Amino acid sequence: MDKKRLVVSIVVMVIIIVLLGIASYKVFTTTRKSAEAPIAETPVSEVGTTDWQTYRNEKLGFEIKYPLNWEVLPPIEFLPRIAFGQPGEFGKPGYDGNWFIFVYDDSKISINESMKDSGSQFGKNKKQQVEPITIDGLPATKATTTTSTNSDWRLIEIFIINKGKLYLIHNGAIINDQFEAFYNSFKLIP
Numbered sequence: 001m002d003k004k005r006l007v008v009s010i011v012v013m014v015i016i017i018v019l020l021g022i023a024s025y026k027v028f029t030t031t032r033k034s035a036e037a038p039i040a041e042t043p044v045s046e047v048g049t050t051d052w053q054t055y056r057n058e059k060l061g062f063e064i065k066y067p068l069n070w071e072v073l074p075p076i077e078f079l080p081r082i083a084f085g086q087p088g089e090f091g092k093p094g095y096d097g098n099w100f101i102f103v104y105d106d107s108k109i110s111i112n113e114s115m116k117d118s119g120s121q122f123g124k125n126k127k128q129q130v131e132p133i134t135i136d137g138l139p140a141t142k143a144t145t146t147t148s149t150n151s152d153w154r155l156i157e158i159f160i161i162n163k164g165k166l167y168l169i170h171n172g173a174i175i176n177d178q179f180e181a182f183y184n185s186f187k188l189i190p
């Protein structure tokens with residue numbers, strides 16, 4: 001009798017282990033497929049910029065348009081960036097602008113290094129889509145970084161390299177239908 005009970009116990013354990021294996025496999029493959037799903041495309045902006053203001057920086061060699069009711073925000077000493085945002089918001093806790101342009105020496109930082117850091121706080125939940133685009137007739141790279149842990153967080157970065165400078169146009173991880181018109185208005189000046 002004891003042998004029979006031992007055999008039945010072993011068979012039941014094997015069945016349980018097989019069922020757990022099948023369930024684990026299904027959960028893993030479903031999770032993996034959702035993690036590999038492409039990032040949803042942002043709809044093409046139809047925002048016009050004719051009534052926008054123009055920011056021009058001769059020293060850094062570019063100009064860009066920004067919404068009429070926004071302003072160029074005061075610089076922060078330790079950051080090599082120009083910030084654009086809504087009046088009255090600057091200085092509030094956690095607010096340092098909506099959109100940014102960082103300008104780096106391209107020999108000191110690469111596009112890949114910068115993209116690697118984007119969204120790094122999300123670890124394995126970070127998803128990134130990279131595509132070539134053209135801005136002002138120049139080849140550029142658009143990187144969209146998202147995370148499955150926060151559906152409202154979408155970082156869009158545009159990288160342009162020209163004459164030793166890396167221009168990084170950044171949406172501050174704030175989804176806004178005007179951002180595409182903003183970065184497409186970027187122009188290098190002689």
